Every structure is written in C-alpha cells, then in structure tokens.
Amino acid sequence: GLKVERCINSTTCLPRAPVMVRVKRGISVNIYLHNAAYRSFIYKKFNVTPVDMESATVAVICLHQRTSFILIRSLSDLAGGGTSLSNEANTYSTLAVRNAISAMIKFIQLACCMARLVHEVTQTMNKRN
Numbered sequence: 421g422l423k424v425e426r427c428i429n430s431t432t433c434l435p436r437a438p439v440m441v442r443v444k445r446g447i448s449v450n451i452y453l454h455n456a457a458y459r460s461f462i463y464k465k466f467n468v469t470p471v472d473m474e475s476a477t478v479a480v481i482c483l484h485q486r487t488s489f490i491l492i493r494s495l496s497d498l499a500g501g502g503t504s505l506s507n508e509a510n511t512y513s514t515l516a517v518r519n520a521i522s523a524m525i526k527f528i529q530l531a532c533c534m535a536r537l538v539h540e541v542t543q544t545m546n547k548r549n
Contacts, residue, residue: 422523424439424522425438425518426515427515428514434512434515438515440519446469446471446472447462447468447472448474448475448476448479450473452473472493472495478491490527494516494520
C-alpha cells in the first residue's frame with residue numbers, strides 16, 4: 421500500500437508508476453552496468469533481478485560483524501534499457517532516493533508496530549548463522 425512518487429517535477433515523470441517489490445536475489449557488482457546484453461546474461465546465469473554497486477559493502481561489513489541486515493534499494497534505471505540519448509540514472513536518481521526513503525520510513529513504522537515479530541525473526545536468523 422506504499423505510494424511512491426512517479427515525477428521529479430511537473431514536467432519530468434516516469435513513463436509508468438514505480439512499484440515496490442521484494443526480490444529473492446540481487447547482485448552487487450563493481451562496475452556501472454549499462455549494457456542490456458550483460459544484464460540479460462546475469463539474469464540467465466545467476467537468476468538475479470536487481471544489480472547495484474553498493475549493497476555488497478554493507479553485506480561484507482555485516483558478515484564480518486556477524487550482524488543481520490536488510491537492504492532496501494530503489495533502482496533509478498534499467499541497465500542498458502534506455503535510449504542512447506537518455507541517462508535514466510542521472511535523471512531519476514533523486515526520485516529513486518526519495519522513494520527508498522519512503523520505503524525505509526514505512527518499514528521502520530511497521531517494524532516498531534511489530535517489534536515482537538522482528539525479534540523472533542532475528543533470533544531465528546542468528547541461529548542459522
């Protein structure tokens with residue numbers, strides 16, 4: 421039920437409304453991925469949908485600290501999915517950040533309301549590690 425923004429301003433909007441989804445598997449790479457063929461290869465080879473450049477850093481630190489974590493990402497572009505003249509990442513990064521902040525605030529609100537459930541999930545996850 422979270423409403424996310426579609427427009428940066430009165431003249432620049434996404435062609436369709438963005439949606440929030442939970443993904444099963446994402447990947448973090450050390451390159452700026454702007455190639456539709458490579459994006460397709462990664463999806464077929466590793467069965468991942470989102471590709472970013474920052475999440476691995478958080479994951480490695482949390483792994484070393486033996487700390488559970490949740491990543492909330494907002495993607496600003498589709499790697500290689502735009503025209504040669506467009507740069508969706510530059511255009512929509514501010515919108516992506518605003519939507520990620522909205523998602524994080526909503527997540528924290530829900531987590532606070534469901535503190536017992538969050539505690540139980542954390543204990544279960546820690547037992548697995």
